[in-house]
Amino acid sequence: MSGLRGYELVERIGNLLRVELRQEGAKHGLQPAHLQALAYFARANRYSNTPAALTEYLGVTKGTASQTLMVLEGFRLVTKREDKDDRRVTRVALTAKGRSLLDKLLPPAVWRCANTDLGAATAHRVEAAMAELLCALQIANQSRTFGVCNTCAHLLHEDGRKFRCGLTAEPLSSDDLQLICREHAVG
Amino acid sequence: MSGLRGYELVERIGNLLRVELRQEGAKHGLQPAHLQALAYFARANRYSNTPAALTEYLGVTKGTASQTLMVLEGFRLVTKREDKDDRRVTRVALTAKGRSLLDKLLPPAVWRCANTDLGAATAHRVEAAMAELLCALQIANQSRTFGVCNTCAHLLHEDGRKFRCGLTAEPLSSDDLQLICREHAVG
DNA sequence: GTATTATGGTATCGAGTCGATACTATAATA
DNA sequence: TATTATAGTATCGACTCGATACCATAATAC
Numbered sequence: 001m002s003g004l005r006g007y008e009l010v011e012r013i014g015n016l017l018r019v020e021l022r023q024e025g026a027k028h029g030l031q032p033a034h035l036q037a038l039a040y041f042a043r044a045n046r047y048s049n050t051p052a053a054l055t056e057y058l059g060v061t062k063g064t065a066s067q068t069l070m071v072l073e074g075f076r077l078v079t080k081r082e083d084k085d086d087r088r089v090t091r092v093a094l095t096a097k098g099r100s101l102l103d104k105l106l107p108p109a110v111w112r113c114a115n116t117d118l119g120a121a122t123a124h125r126v127e128a129a130m131a132e133l134l135c136a137l138q139i140a141n142q143s144r145t146f147g148v149c150n151t152c153a154h155l156l157h158e159d160g161r162k163f164r165c166g167l168t169a170e171p172l173s174s175d176d177l178q179l180i181c182r183e184h185a186v187g
Numbered sequence: 188m189s190g191l192r193g194y195e196l197v198e199r200i201g202n203l204l205r206v207e208l209r210q211e212g213a214k215h216g217l218q219p220a221h222l223q224a225l226a227y228f229a230r231a232n233r234y235s236n237t238p239a240a241l242t243e244y245l246g247v248t249k250g251t252a253s254q255t256l257m258v259l260e261g262f263r264l265v266t267k268r269e270d271k272d273d274r275r276v277t278r279v280a281l282t283a284k285g286r287s288l289l290d291k292l293l294p295p296a297v298w299r300c301a302n303t304d305l306g307a308a309t310a311h312r313v314e315a316a317m318a319e320l321l322c323a324l325q326i327a328n329q330s331r332t333f334g335v336c337n338t339c340a341h342l343l344h345e346d347g348r349k350f351r352c353g354l355t356a357e358p359l360s361s362d363d364l365q366l367i368c369r370e371h372a373v374g
Numbered sequence: 375g376t377a378t379t380a381t382g383g384t385a386t387c388g389a390g391t392c393g394a395t396a397c398t399a400t401a402a403t404a
Numbered sequence: 405t406a407t408t409a410t411a412g413t414a415t416c417g418a419c420t421c422g423a424t425a426c427c428a429t430a431a432t433a434c
Contacts, residue, residue: 014201
């Protein structure tokens with residue numbers, strides 16, 4: 001019971017979406033990897049909006065990630081600026097153009113359509129199953145989880161509605177809690 | 188409710204597996220696309236073991252599919268022969284080497300591991316959810332379903348344990364029922 | 375029965391991905 | 405101060421993929 005059947009299903013789903021993403025992105029001169037990167041920076045928090053974090057997130061080499069970012073910057077979809085505390089670090093942020101393009105392209109039309117067809121209840125159940133699967137895969141892969149602060153083991157609840165990161169000791173707003181963090185930990 | 192969260196999950200799962208597939212395949216000089224093609228022909232039935240069917244399955248152009256096949260043939264992982272009835276058509280079959288390599292590489296180790304960690308019951312539930320999602324996506328995409336004969340609307344049950352394809356009128360063995368067919372139809 | 379069109383497949387080219395390696399700049403550590 | 409680690413870029417080669425053109429064969433039109 002190696003789960004080959006399940007694996008084939010995931011492969012096909014991923015492939016189908018990838019083909020769609022390629023077609024849609026091509027209309028704007030973008031490849032799947034570009035859109036993945038753009039989507040990442042749209043949701044990355046202040047500890048995670050760097051090329052190095054993207055490298056880990058996508059599982060590619062830093063050279064590849066750097067190239068991807070150069071393309072996005074060339075299209076004026078993201079901006080880069082030097083970190084003022086650590087001058088080795090580059091901070092990446094979406095431009096308004098990048099954000100509106102992302103809203104238009106993701107998720108792909110075929111996904112929105114399928115999601116509607118499934119209905120809210122089924123879609124939610126499928127989503128939960130995939131979350132479970134992803135978690136297991138990340139553990140098996142010993143890779144970072146890149147979850148949101150809201151679900152992080154480092155999150156500290158203070159009195160009232162205040163939150164703080166246990167790693168950096170910095171306070172977190174409620175918006176912060178919805179962002180992806182490279183230091184995210186489970187358990 | 189566009190299902191962006193669910194989409195991100197699928198993207199991440201697909202990406203994680205793709206990275207793994209790339210690393211494993213690289214040890215044998217194979218790219219992800221090669222292994223996908225190899226896996227397809229391992230399961231394709233007699234109506235579907237052609238480059239044209241692979242083209243539809245992977246959602247790429249026929250030129251791309253042709254190149255992929257040339258690589259596989261070069262590595263002696265598949266063989267090609269001309270169809271005797273329609274000489275435009277090429278039939279593709281795995282070699283013993285191709286089959287054993289596939290058994291070794293798919294599903295990737297990280298998948299087997301995650302599958303074990305999840306446990307049989309959960310793995311089955313996740314698999315069912317994925318099947319449902321894939322079906323909805325294929326309908327939304329108006330793409331062929333590439334299911335097995337066992338689940339096909341064309342399948343005719345004859346007396347006893349005999350089966351026949353309603354499209355080609357040919358008899359189907361019980362092994363045939365487990366193979367992928369490009370003419371597969373739902374409903 | 376021949377001309378036309380459709381289908382299956384290959385060849386070739388260019389744009390782009392991605393990994394590998396080498397390199398620079400800055401920070402952290404010995 | 406010297407060494408090492410980290411963040412990022414530059415460059416190169418192998419490869420993917422789409423686009424286009426092309427060839428052979430089958431199906432269809434007339």
